[in-house]
Amino acid sequence: MSAHVEWSTRSVDETDAFDYWRDMICDAFVQLSARPRSPEPFSGHIAHSDLDTVQLSTVTAGPQQVDRTTSLIARSHEEFVLASIQLDGRGVVQQSGRDAVLDAGSMAFYDSTRPYTLGFDGPFRQLVVQVPKRALTTRLLTDGTAVPLGRDGPARLVSDFFVGLARGAGSGAEMQALAPHAIGLLDFALGIAADGARPNQAAVSRRVRDAVAAAADQPDASVDTVAAACRTSRRTVFRALSEDGTTFTELLRAERVRRAAQLLRTRPDLPVAVVAARSGFAGPAQLHRAFRRELGTTPGEARTITPPGADRHP
Structure with missing residues (x-):
């Protein structure tokens, strides 16, 4: 069965907003730490849908840095591949010494079993696709490096599919039937990204x-x-x-x-x-x-x- 839930910092006092946000992102994703990158009041919203093995989270939030640290990894047993599809704003995914820049329309993959950092200097909106590593046949690079996928050609088709899937995920159980296709498409995109990212x-x-x-x-x-x-x-x-x-x-x-x-x-x-x-x-x-x-x-x-x-x- 599919499940849909939404979290928002609007449900708490402004002074508690970022603390609440830290709990929100841990509920939606893997265990993470975070800190704001602006002195301005913080606000954030997550629309999260669980379609069997595929989890879709549309994140709208202010400037921040999110870290998946070695200690957090050691305390958890999650093994996921994550794909961030940037919808608005700009961000950077850093993993294993490599930066994957996220401009609107672009997509990057990263591995929950290795430390990573997500950085946003301004307001942003992105869709995060999270899938267990065991569900995929394609693997990230052996060093766990974040790998980018462009915004044109096959990459555009992949991102459009997932954006549409996230938009309809909360509307009915029939979206569940698309989950196996989502896995196959993510495998396809991951293969393209990994091939393009392999160094000479x-x-x-x-x-x-x-x-x-x-x-x-x-x-x-x-x-x-x-x-x-x-x-x-x-x-x-x-x-x-x-x-x-x-x-x-x-x-x-x-x-x-x-x-x-x-x-x-x-x-x-x-x-x-x-x-x-x-x-x-x-x-x-x-x-x-x-x-x-x-x-x-x-x-x-x-x-x-x-x-x-x-x-x-x-």
Whole structure:
């Protein structure tokens, strides 16, 4: 059965309006925190409809910032994909280091299982579509990044459908029959948005390689270190290296050998143990094994050899 409910700050005193609003948005969506962005009196209204697995909320409100924080995520078990369709005003969705700008007519997807921020500097109106992740076959990017969908072509058809569905959701149970079609259409739109948002693979690979090079002299360098430096996920790092035909271990070892070989040539006075430490190796034994594997020689012999790629990172 479909259900429709409306909340408004008009039902409380002006001094209590924003506190009431915080409760409203938590009832309509996932657990959220919020703060106003204007000293002016706040007002807000939400028309919320529940069509089986599809929840539609038309939000009309004043300037504010809404946050889905790590602590709020930890205290809840909701796993939703949300789509904001901007009807009036302007907003920004921020997730995983990416901003999706929402102008009137545009649409953006984001993931409730990752922290995000919604920002509105002025009055706005938007439709928020909320669907359990399990109901969709298409997934957001592996790092949970907010992805935008434009306002023309297929995007316009998708947004028009959901705006019409929200408008009629409170008028009768027959709208329930459209819920399965809504899921399929949302899957379609999410696929378009995710494909358009995927970064250039060559650029990702370059960033990963640069991050490995920067971290190689640290004994505790790891995939997590590189992922954090690239502001992406572990899976993205693994995928970029796999498509380059290498692994994190292989790339890290090769970079450390390159650094060690450069030190051996330019600083012949340094003991092998010092070279190993400055290059990120745990000790001389690990350094010897890596040289045998990468160069087929010993550190001592390598003092007179210029290895491939020696000038790549001066």
